[in-house]
Amino acid sequence: MLTTLDYMKIFHETKNSVTLINSSLQLIEKKHPDVAAYPLWKDTMQEVTYLKNLIAELSLSRTGYPLNLSLVAPADFIREISDAIHNLSFSQNFVCKTTLEENLPPIFIDSLRLKQALINLLKNSYEAMGETGTVILNVFRKDDFIDIELTDFGGGIPDTTKDNLFEIFTTSKEYGTGLGLPIARQIIEDHSGRLLFESRPGDGCTFSILLPVNPES
Template structure:
């Protein structure tokens, strides 16, 4: 599998070649279609298996005492999460751009994660500007990005900690950053964390940060990581101030 740096190199090489651009676009479309079809073909029998497992448990409650029953249900749940993540990764570059109020966006994120934050006794601090220029992005995809980053931040904090969400304008771009004082990410892991199916978490699918980067890149943005083991991490996302979308 190519690294993102290799993919970006290919994109630069074909940027001035219209025929190459059309070929790359066709290859990408075929890739998306194939991945969607594979996910669909797996999801259908998985749904039937899940229904059968529930029916068996309803008709034979004693099966709950079977040594591997909980593991079967856990594996089925993992497969559902994996398929959802594959779908999110596959569709990460499909955007519906509209105007976003950064303050409302930040407050909505905090409200969404409030139960999780309260359960872990972790405060989420918002650092926001008083005013912002017009900002256009896909609110659903962007929320997906920050729920992923904020959830990872929560998971990284083992004892008392805090998380900060910052949204500022910087050099005619929008800077959105998530900072935590959790366990940090070892240097040897930092180079691979955005790669699909690479995970350093016990129960991760390895697609969370790959989805994050895919959505950010689709917006024409960049993502950067600063992390120190034992001190915490900060993910910085720079997004262009896109013009208002045109409707024809």
């Protein structure tokens, strides 16, 4: 049976190979621009781009690794998210407005992993809205959970996609990996939480991350 270390080695070797292939293809195109007109060249570059995105998603997710849990105030976590959004290559026309209920109890989370899950959802909203517009991030207590609710105003989720939205490789994007949402849900479920969504066809979508409140709160 393969160990976690074995998988890490396989992943590392695969990443190195794809990086080398991508660099070689870019060098070939730079030295011989005419290859871009070859019928199979565009398809090849698209497949390499897909592999790069796939590896990036897997690298960031660290799914399967033990959580590094600590007691965190929701306000501090959301502040980290806000800082991360500013550091991402999102368009300046993309705005995230945040509202945070006061005096929320702390939650046990792996901030790094949970941040990746939320960033995945934000990227989906960014792309669904054509890389411009406003998303609303509401954080509040809902019974025994902290609800991190993300609302966008894109086109919503097609009815044909709803039933298998969280299945791997389900995507409608040209270079999408179909891993962002499954990884986000897995990270949230690893926190004993739930990821729910409500689609408004033609108007947008709302994702809710429900995380259990610290029992001692």
